[in-house]
Amino acid sequence: MVGAVQAAEVSVAVAANFSVPMQKIAAAFERDTGHHATLVFGSTAKFYTQIKSGAPFQVLLAADNQTPALLEREGLGVAGSRFTYATGRLLLWSRQPGLVDDQGQVLRTGKFEHLAIADPKLAPYGAAAVEVLKGLGLLAALTPRLVQGTSIAQTYQFVATGNAELGFVAVSQVFSGGKLTQGSAWRVPAHLHAPIRQDALLLVAGKGNPAALALLDYLRGDKARALIRSFGYEL
Incomplete structure (x- = not known):
């Protein structure tokens, strides 16, 4: 009962390439923490435009590292929250x-x-x-x-x-x-193109949301990392 009272919800903008892994991670996250992640999938460029226009996303899982860095510089992301959750292949x-x-x-x-x-x-x-x-x-x-x-x-x-x-x-x-x-x-051998580093960012709308903070922690954990690897990403 206590867990149910404390459970919270987080709105997550997820890069299209990460849709299947994130569905599995979100299900495990809910089982393990009680928090619920509402996932929206799409292109990182479109998410950037939507976030700039006030879309209420609380966490961004981008397909690159430039967009989260830009949002952080523009004050739409929480400073110091950005990290690489996967490197795409x-x-x-x-x-x-x-x-x-x-x-x-x-x-x-x-x-x-x-x-x-x-x-x-x-x-x-x-x-x-x-x-x-x-x-x-x-x-x-x-x-x-x-x-x-x-x-x-x-x-x-x-x-x-x-x-x-x-x-x-x-x-x-x-x-x-x-x-x-x-x-x-x-x-494709990794040396043939620049690394596709995919960064996560806590957006300003998610600051103080326990589910948003818990999700970012969960992505760094062993269970999520094992799932990410199983889909061919590098860490």
Whole structure:
């Protein structure tokens, strides 16, 4: 009864690539603490605009580290609360078994019509994909085949529905328990793009909310970290 009285709720803006891991973490968080996390998924760029416009989010789990840092500088985040909760990994993926080889040579053979990426102006995973293509010397040749999603979630949908034969997605979208769930993939070597550091931030609206503070602590704990790793993120 005491736990029920003390339980609180926190509104969390969650980067699209982290949607499945966060659903599992939120369920475990509620079981372990009694607090409830209400999750909203979307692009970090759109969340930034919404928070600037007064959206009542209390915690941001971003797809990058620049946006939380900017919000902190602008006084919309609580100073000193920001930390990296995960480092994302990029994956070239197709739902077709055997299409993508484990070295990514399919990008050079050109046995596809469409390559999906997230909008590099909005999504860190899209910016990383462009960096990879530039580094491989393939950007100019493949630009006519690129199909852009507004977020990494939409990019995944392009590939999952077959509208694009392959695309650059987040490892977390097609890995579970450390294994590829379907299709074929190339795990892009980390040295081919800048690290995709994903930062958490306590927003001013969440200051003093026990559920918000507890959630940020929980994300640093062993149980959450094990879940995050199981979806292919690095810590």
